[in-house]
Amino acid sequence: MMLEIISFMLQLGRMINLKILRILCEQIFPQICPGCDSNVLINNALLCQRCLLKLPRTDHFRSRADHADLFTNPGLVLSMSCSLLYFRKGGITQSILHEIKYKKNQKLALFMGRLIGKELKESPLFIEDAVLVPVPIHPKKLKIRGYNQSELIAEGISVELGIPVNKRILFRRMHSQSQTKMGRSERFENLTEVFTATFTETDDCSHLILIDDVITTGATCESCLAAIKKTNTDCKLSLITLAIALSG
Ligand SMILES: [Zn+2]
Structure with missing residues (x-):
């Protein structure tokens, strides 16, 4: 009994000290x-x-949003297509994305993922039987950054909804050339061969939700979705991003 009391007192002391610290x-x-x-x-x-x-929230989770107008392939049909925030140059979303990508604030990426998860919980569009597939970053970039921000966002969503994240399905094969001077269609061409999808027999791929940090031209997401569809034509596909850039 005395030992238990001493142990309890020590734990309490440690907790108080940590709080004070x-x-x-x-x-x-x-x-x-x-x-x-x-x-x-x-x-x-x-x-x-x-x-x-x-936070400049969209209303995508309440009414059917559609990012399909960004895509060049009209055959890509998505069950759900949502972004949590609008991205404006100089706005709060840009600051958040910058913090997540370049300041190593992994906790903020997880937190933003959880905000998406909370929206999904309330969304009439969400079908629970799904697997989250983060957009991969190139291994070289991964080595420099130390983490993939889209994976962390997916993990945040997963914590809220209890649905799995599959990081093995999509693979980025090579660095794309700099896209800054390319037009919309050239960007898609440039990325076409970058992403490949592979499935194992145990992978649940009835409904895959692609997760990315921000959608701008839509080329990266379209390329990933096309790679999945090419390998598994029966997959139901959705797309969720933390942010969507407003044109103009
Ligand atoms: Zn603030």
């Missing part, structure tokens, strides 16, 4: 919100309350 760290090294770059984050928050309220 965390509060002290917050005072000495305040974390600044990556969304607005001004408010101090408290209690391990990843975005400040003001930014959370100001």
